[in-house]
Amino acid sequence: MVTKEVEAAPGLKTKLSVDNVSMTYKRDGKLTHVLENVNLEVSDGEFVCLLGPSGCGKTTLLNTMAGFLTPTSGTIQVNGEAVRGPDPRRIFVFQERGVFPWLTVEGNIGFGLSKLTKPEREQRIAHYVKMVGLQGFEKSYPAELSGGMKQRLEVARALAVNPDMLFLDEPFGALDSITRLVMRSELLRIWQAERKTIIFVTHDIDEAVQLADRVVVMSARPGTIQQIVPIDIAHPRDISSQHYLELRDGIFKQIGLAHQV
Amino acid sequence: MNSLAAPQRWEKIFWPLVATALLLLLWHFSVIWSGTKIFPSPRDVGRGMLELFRHHVLWADIRDSVRRVLIGFGIAAVLGIPMGLLLGWYPAANQVVNPVMQILRPISPIAWIPVAIIFFGIGDRAAVFLIFLGSFFPIVVACINGVSNVPSVFRRAGRNFGLTPMQLLTRVVFPAALPQILVGLRIALGIAWLVVVAAEMIAVDSGLGYLVIDSRNSGKRYDLVIAAILLIGVIGLILDLIFRSLERLKPLRWGFRNVA
Structure with a gap:
């Protein structure tokens, strides 16, 4: 059973809302459905991770949110205003190649x-x-x-x-694993100091569970939201606690991976 | 010498000196063994060079050649860089102009000499025109390529920070393309230096190219011919080294490999 939780956390102002967004590319006369009926609400100051295997359309979704791509159908609003293009109030952070x-x-x-x-x-x-x-x-x-x-x-x-929003597209993907851990805690420190709304794309389940208020699990081709998992653990998170492991294993199962290598 | 070990400082100077000395020896003995009466030995050429310096004509010739190159190359850069940037920026415009450019580009500037003489007569302006033609196209093409090779992350970042299209061109695209533009300018300067010699042999009566042809025509002074040729090489090298030193500037250095 696929559950879809599209409501933002109660009591907070909605920052970003994605309504019925679909995205279709036409290449060599063939239609590719990258995103299908994606619905999501993000509240002000929230840290949301978009998680999924490569090719699931999470980067495309992030690009539509940031205004670099226009969805084929559906609407994206920030503060109740339709997104028409990139805006200095919402900054997209690439991997370090962007400097x-x-x-x-x-x-x-x-x-x-x-x-x-x-x-x-x-x-x-x-x-x-x-x-x-x-x-x-x-x-x-x-x-x-x-x-x-x-x-x-x-x-x-x-x-x-x-800016009031940051979009991060696998920002730590090119870093070694130690630097990546340091960068995660740096990002959390900055987020706690500045309280920006952050949408963070990753394919790393641990990274998502360590960082996010909610993890949006996406399935591949066409990209849809499979489940939204709230991570109700206060920062700093104990990544060996029972609850952390339960949440992480739940997402592993959700994605269809056995917990063995 | 081990090819993996970094050469010592003295080796960097020493071995090229050895190679040069060997070449001069080969030249020297080739002249002796072949018994040629026309081709000068290195010693003759050295004497010829001293003679040229002593008579002060040489400085005027060097000055004329360098001046023509700088004017022709300068005009080509001033017109070519904005044109190349705009053509790179608007691919539609590039498609319109590209066929004409691809036809004009492979034509040796030397072929334009008769045309240049009709337009400008014998004199400086004909030579400058030829140098301009020779260096204009490499500059335009380097700028077009430079602009179209700018990684899209840079353009997107610029747009994200709210730049207007004009600001995007001047603050992101131009600096991002600058290393490639610089390579184009360097190639163009090399061509300009090749063209000036040819142009001076025909279209004017001063400069190093004129010196080469004049030394031959007035009394078959091949020692002076070779001396002038060597000077052309040395000055070309100096121009190139000056240009290469720009690659070490910090806002540009990222775009060049193998620059310490």
């Missing part, structure tokens, strides 16, 4: 701040340099930074324009 290699750390963080006065901009840059722990690297170029530092830089560049 501009021709700009320094300062230049990257200040990229979206050209409307501010110089002192304001410098203050904002300094604030986010500190928040992501890149002090001492202000004048460095991305080529001189490690993968994890570049990823933090991209998050800082996104946060600097003070």
Whole structure:
């Protein structure tokens, strides 16, 4: 039995609503249904992970939410307003490839701040340099930074324009497993400090259960929401607790994976 | 020398010197053994070069050649870079212009010499025109490719931060394409230096190309011919080295491999 929980957590303002979104590509005369009737509501300040196997349309869904793609049918609204394109109030964070290699750390963080006065901009840059722990690297170029530092830089560049939503597309996928763990707790720390609404795409079940308020499990081709799993564990999460393991194993079963390798 | 070990500092200078010395020796003995009366030995050429420097004509020739190249190349860059950026930015416009460009591009600038002389007569402007033609197309093509190779994540990030199309072009696409544009400029400068010599042999009466042809025509001074040819090589190398040093600038360095 497939359950669909589309309601946002009670008592909170709805930030993002996805209504009956379908997405169809036509390639070589063949129609590919990437998304079918996706419904989702995300409340203000919520951390939601979109989880699914590769090719399940989770990145496509994220791109429609961010306004880079227009759904074939259905609507996406943010604060009750239809999404018509990318917007500086909602920043998309790519893997670390998205930082501009021709700009320094300062230049990257200040990229979206050209409307501010110089002192304001410098203050904002300094604030986010500190928040992501890149002090001492202000004048460095991305080529001189490690993968994890570049990823933090991209998050800082996104946060600097003070968006109310962040879209992250497998942001830690290219990092080694230790750096990835560090980055997760950094992201949670930043999220708790700034309370942005975060939509986070991943194919890593542990990552989803460690981070999210709710995990949206998607099935492949055509991509639909299979189940939405609320993760009712307070941060910081004990990832060896019984409840954590139960939730994680539930999602493993949901995706159809036995718990053995 | 082990091919895996990084060469020592002295080796980087020493071995090329050895190779050059061997080549000069080979040249020297080839002239002696073949018994040629026309082709000069390295020593003759060295004397010829000193003679050229002493008579002060050489500096004027170098100055004229470099000036023509800089003007022709400069005009090509000033017109070619914006044109290439726009053609890369609007693929529809590129499709319109591309066939004409693909026909004009493979034509050697030398073939335009008669046309240049009709337009500009014998003189500086004909030579500058030829250099412009030779360097314009590589610059335009490098810019088009540079723009179309800009990774889409950069464009998307720029759009996400609310840039207008014009800002996107100047703040994202241009800097992202700059390393490739620089490669195109460097190739164009190399071509410009090739073209100036040919142009000066026909269309003007000064410059290093003129020096080569004039040394032959007035008294078959092959020592001066070879001296001038070697100078052309050295100055071409210097121009290229100046350009390559730009690749080390930090906002550009990311776009080049193998640059320490």
